[in-house]
Amino acid sequence: MSLQIQMIGTGSAFAKTYYNNNALVYAGGFTLLIDCGYTAPRALHELGVSLEQIDAVLISHTHADHIGGLEELAFRYMYTFKRKIPLLLSTNLETILWEQSLRGGLENLAEDVTSLNDYFEVVALSEHTPTTLHPGLTVELLPADHIPGKPCYSVLLNGKIFFSADTRFNGPLLYELHHKGCTVFLHDCQLYSPGMVHATLDELLTLPKAIQQKTLLMHYGDDMPQFIGKTGDMTFIEQFKTYTFEA
Ligand SMILES: Nc1ccn([C@@H]2O[C@@H]3COP(=O)(O)O[C@H]3[C@H]2O)c(=O)n1
């Protein structure tokens, strides 16, 4: 089974020349959006992908470059498409996402719209538990070490493709996944050290060649072009380009 991944953005949170680091995953006619940052609606528009074409959205954590586009998605689905889109997220992000991020814009007491469930078909995922979304597409949330006390999850697709979302460098996890047969590592990459909340290029360069060869770097800053040729056996994933992987 093959699946396609198209980054609708590859930029770090404050990048200005790249959109937010969000991904479309195409598998057997099913389209999953991983993260929906504040630039996602514009990026999808530029790609000619309508919000209605997305079958589900998965959220890794509540930083704006990963959830800032959800308000538009919610309003468009409620008032234009008049249906709910599945929203996949860790059980312990449900309350945080509504109470701390979305409620201010989406709550409408006059219409008794008071929860995430009023807009979305919420699918709460347990970590370390593979969930089949569609024949040929399984997702598993792996806890990520990003901001202390703030839940954040990497995503494992079909047990083979690791999508880090935002995480500090976790060498042991990458080695473990490599030995378990993971074939691709899509990893966030802060170009300069020290990395306080992201993996840095220097840290990723400590990985053995066998893992680097499987690694595509994402969530990078505007000066990424200056680092081409300086990433060992790793390469930068390109925004908007569609990559096909066996998984
Ligand atoms: N302790 C922190 C917290 C946040 N940040 C920056 O804020 C950004 C929020 O989105 P991000 O993509 O997680 O990247 C974070 C850091 O750039 C940071 O540099 N240090």
Ligand SMILES: [Zn+2]
């Ligand atoms: Zn981010």
Ligand SMILES: [Zn+2]
């Ligand atoms: Zn983050």
